[in-house]
Amino acid sequence: MSHSTIHPKLAHLTSEQIDTLIQAYYAKTKVSDLIRLFNIDCALPQLYKLFPPEISSELCPNCESVMVLPRISQGGYRNEYKNGLHCSHCQHRKTRACACSYCSKTNKQQKKIPSIQPQAPSRTTHHSLKAADLSLEQAVSLLSLMQCYGPARIKNGMKFRLSNGSKMPFAPSGGYGEDLLSRLIEAGLLKISGQAHTKSIALSNNKMAITFNAQWSLPDTVSSELIQDIEARVIECNWPTPWYEQVSDLALDIALAECREFYDYCAAKRMFPEADEHSVTAMLRNQLEDFSTGQCFRIIQSCAQYASDFMVKQTATPRQAADYMIGACQRWADKARAENWVVTAFRRNFHCPRSMVSCTLYDFILKTNDEGIETPIALIQLPNLK
Structure with missing residues (x-):
């Protein structure tokens, strides 16, 4: 254990004593007893925050310094956004939420996708997609797309129906909706006929507008059966x-x-x-x-x-x-x-x-209605899943 990682309030303890303290803490020993036994000047809820972080064998992709994992409270759980793996030197964190200069640059490079060309005619045989083949984002995007703009043959058979669905925007205004559509196209879950660039895809006035007269359609792999499989997985709480x-x-x-x-x-x-x-x-x-x-x-x-x-x-x-x-x-x-x-x-x-x-x-x-607006992401509860 590096001395530089030891909090001043633990400086009177040896490395062995700190290790013993940490082990006792996570063994659910009473915190007040530990503070008294090790003569630590801190409030009960603050003790774990004084512990040195765990050292990971993983190196930072930005500066190659060691990655560390902050300690959590006795009854707490690991939240990757707040106390997940991060670099001990720079601002990089191992999470999709990282906003450090390295990740921002990487994300921008990944979003520079070449122009989308007309897709080749589908083959006579193709893989029949199932819900388990999709990511959660793809499943949510497809269900939302069908609700807002889907063909009647699919929309009419959906279990998830909203009375005001036709008046609801697909996604919040800004670039997020465009990103979702672009990723569906990249994954072969949405087709554009005619030449178009991903930046020409936009959501405006609650309608999907694809410029240059490009028209969107569903590939053969996105069928009523796929939408029904996604919905069945959700209704039965049998997620991939x-x-x-x-x-x-x-x-x-x-x-x-x-x-x-x-x-x-x-x-x-x-x-x-x-x-x-x-x-x-x-x-x-x-x-x-x-x-x-x-x-x-x-x-x-x-x-x-x-x-x-x-x-x-x-x-x-x-x-x-x-x-x-x-x-x-x-x-x-x-x-x-x-x-x-x-x-x-x-x-x-x-x-x-x-x-x-x-x-x-x-x-x-998630079956929480709009309670999500009042719930921090770290506290989101999953439904009773199988």
Whole structure:
């Protein structure tokens, strides 16, 4: 154990004593007894936070430093967004939520997909897809797509039906809906006839618009039987095994898109210019580690007003106010964490309506309705699965 990783409040203990302390703590020994026995000056809930992290054999892909795993509380569970594996030197974290410069650059490179060419005619024989062949994101995207724009032959046979489904946007405004459609195309689950580029695919005014007169259609592999198989798996709580681990990632993506949509709405309402995309995304990801989507709405709304007040009182420019809004959101969240504020969650704004992908995940699959807006991602409960 490196001495540099030892907290000052544990500095009076030897490495062997710290190891013994950690083992006793996770053996569910009473925390008050451990604090007294090892003469540690800290509050009961803070003890585990003093422990040095676990050292992983894995190296950081960015700077090649060792990766470490923070300790968790006795009754806690591992949340990859908050206390997952991360680099001991740089800001990299081993999670899809990582917003470090290395991951941001990698993600941008992966999104640079070449133009989509007309797909070759399907062969007479093809693999019949099952729900188990799809990721959770693909399943949610397909069900949502069918609800909003699907052909009647498939839509009429679906178990998951919403009375207002035709009036609901497919995804939150912004790039998220485009990304979902692009990934369906890449996976061969959606076809475009005629030449088109992924950037030409957009969701506008609650309708799917594909520019350059390109038309979308379903490949032969996406059939009524596939949609019925997905729905049966959900209704019977018999998920494909990979879906269990994919819930948090998908929930984060949806929450991030919803928060970004509301952030952009609040900024545009005050005529602030567009803020730096990376800075806003990193700030929102940080907030979603501990706060629900609705709580983030509350923070964003408050800080948009703070930024507006700042612009008036300090005679600042709209650009300065836009930058101030990002910092205000981060400072608000940090103070709320440090002082254990009870943050009231906001409901959805009329101008940022709930999307079909949100309804599909939370109403149909997780069976929590729109309670997801009030639940932090780390606390999402899975239904009683087989």
